[in-house]
Amino acid sequence: MKHKTFRGGVHPKGYKELSLGSPIEDFLPSGDLVFPVNQHIGKPAKPIVKKGDAVLAGQLIAEADGFVSANIVSSCSGTVKAIEERHTISGGRATCIVIANDGLFNAAPGIGIDREASAFSGPQILDAIKWAGIVGLGGAGFPTHVKLAPRNPEQIDYVIANGSECEPYITCDDQLMRTQSNGIVEGMRLVLRLFPNARGVIAIEDNKPEAIEAMAHACEGDANLSVLPVMAKYPEGGERSLIGVVTGRQLRFGQLPADLGCVVCNVSTLNAIYRAVCKTEPLIGRLFTVSGDAVSNPHTLFVRIGTSCSELLKAAGGIKPGSEARKILCGGPMMGIAMSTLDAPVAKNNNALTVLASDEVELAEQQMTACLRCGRCGHVCPIGLVPQMMAEAAERQDYERYEKKLYGLDCIACGSCTYICPAKRPLMQLFKQTKAAIMAAKRK
Numbered sequence: 001m002k003h004k005t006f007r008g009g010v011h012p013k014g015y016k017e018l019s020l021g022s023p024i025e026d027f028l029p030s031g032d033l034v035f036p037v038n039q040h041i042g043k044p045a046k047p048i049v050k051k052g053d054a055v056l057a058g059q060l061i062a063e064a065d066g067f068v069s070a071n072i073v074s075s076c077s078g079t080v081k082a083i084e085e086r087h088t089i090s091g092g093r094a095t096c097i098v099i100a101n102d103g104l105f106n107a108a109p110g111i112g113i114d115r116e117a118s119a120f121s122g123p124q125i126l127d128a129i130k131w132a133g134i135v136g137l138g139g140a141g142f143p144t145h146v147k148l149a150p151r152n153p154e155q156i157d158y159v160i161a162n163g164s165e166c167e168p169y170i171t172c173d174d175q176l177m178r179t180q181s182n183g184i185v186e187g188m189r190l191v192l193r194l195f196p197n198a199r200g201v202i203a204i205e206d207n208k209p210e211a212i213e214a215m216a217h218a219c220e221g222d223a224n225l226s227v228l229p230v231m232a233k234y235p236e237g238g239e240r241s242l243i244g245v246v247t248g249r250q251l252r253f254g255q256l257p258a259d260l261g262c263v264v265c266n267v268s269t270l271n272a273i274y275r276a277v278c279k280t281e282p283l284i285g286r287l288f289t290v291s292g293d294a295v296s297n298p299h300t301l302f303v304r305i306g307t308s309c310s311e312l313l314k315a316a317g318g319i320k321p322g323s324e325a326r327k328i329l330c331g332g333p334m335m336g337i338a339m340s341t342l343d344a345p346v347a348k349n350n351n352a353l354t355v356l357a358s359d360e361v362e363l364a365e366q367q368m369t370a371c372l373r374c375g376r377c378g379h380v381c382p383i384g385l386v387p388q389m390m391a392e393a394a395e396r397q398d399y400e401r402y403e404k405k406l407y408g409l410d411c412i413a414c415g416s417c418t419y420i421c422p423a424k425r426p427l428m429q430l431f432k433q434t435k436a437a438i439m440a441a442k443r444k
Helices: 122-132 172-179 181-192 209-219 239-247 267-279 309-315 360-367 376-380 387-395 399-405 416-420 427-443
Strands: 033-036 060-063 078-087 093-101 158-163 199-205 225-230 262-266 285-291 299-304 327-330 352-356
Touching: 033 078, 060 093, 122 267, 158 181, 158 239, 158 267, 172 181, 172 209, 172 267, 172 285, 181 199, 181 209, 181 225, 181 262, 181 267, 199 209, 199 239, 209 225, 225 239, 239 262, 262 267, 267 285, 285 309, 299 309, 309 352, 376 387, 376 416, 387 399, 387 427, 399 427, 416 427
Parallel strands: 158 199, 158 262, 199 225, 285 352
Antiparallel strands: 033 093, 078 093, 285 299, 327 352
16 A cells, blocks of 8 residues: 655665664663753743752753743752753753752652543643643654644644654654553543644554554544554655645645644654643653664663763663764754764753764765756755755855745755765755854844
């Protein structure tokens, strides 16, 4: 059976088998836990603890400071050691709450209590999501309580669960769907209660048959829920791609999913919603894949937010004997962030650590030539941009043309153009730098 797909895209090798064979492990960190206050899109959270305060797991330590912001809770018990600038995974520095972990993980009162949520109103569900500090766990980090409160909720007719996980090496969503399908489905049902005219569709790439089967079983008997297998192709998980595949509607430049009657949530986000509303659990941890051809024992862990990446690599057996870590990424090789140090904490929207024995970027730099004008970059762009022209405008610093004529700010930085380019040009990196320059000028 041929499954639905979107225009463009590429087919990088998945390497999923490296970590899929290992069971999920609950990892308890031993070192300090570090909580950046900007783990989400929007305004950073405001610390409400001070140095020397004792804290418990699940306790609020920084509160949302504005409409587009998110709470941050401690994932361990211990003592606030400092509130200071620390390195983050992005390579920059940010204000962080540092907690000396006592190793006990004692929970705050009321955390983990089952509750009957069938009588919860829409505002109560949103309040629970906001209390829990849930953000988009697929990578974007947008505060979920804001996403689920569009201006006209009655006009939403699709809630789409993103179970694609198209990025190479990463398997945490696949394993979540296999092992916690009921939680994902219950989270979807809670979200559907916010949108009276919507139906739920769970989109999963067809190279995940076990996840498809588990999710289909969890949806049995619910006419308002369905599982949609889609063709395995990168970047299937992009909102624009998923909406087109599921609904046939095309998101135009400048539009939001809600403008087309859609809300898209990652499957991990839906499971976190279920646990927040029905289990009284704030977002203190998530599934996280440690993989790559340089890792001794690739597998998926349940990781507490704030855990150092260096501890996670050790938990996966460190570097494989005889190998060398030439490239370390937070995320996967297509959209991941290159890390200069492992002394950085896992944030809410981080889902993987990928350690590679070769540096493809370094190799590409050695082989790079002038643009061949072959047009392959435009052919694979999932949103119909023209990367060749964007690159020319960016190199000339013609930012007005880049933004107004070529819609460069709508680039989702998926890296498909860079992947397919026979001239080995670093297109995605150039577009990221150009967007940052344009946004910096707008802020001024």
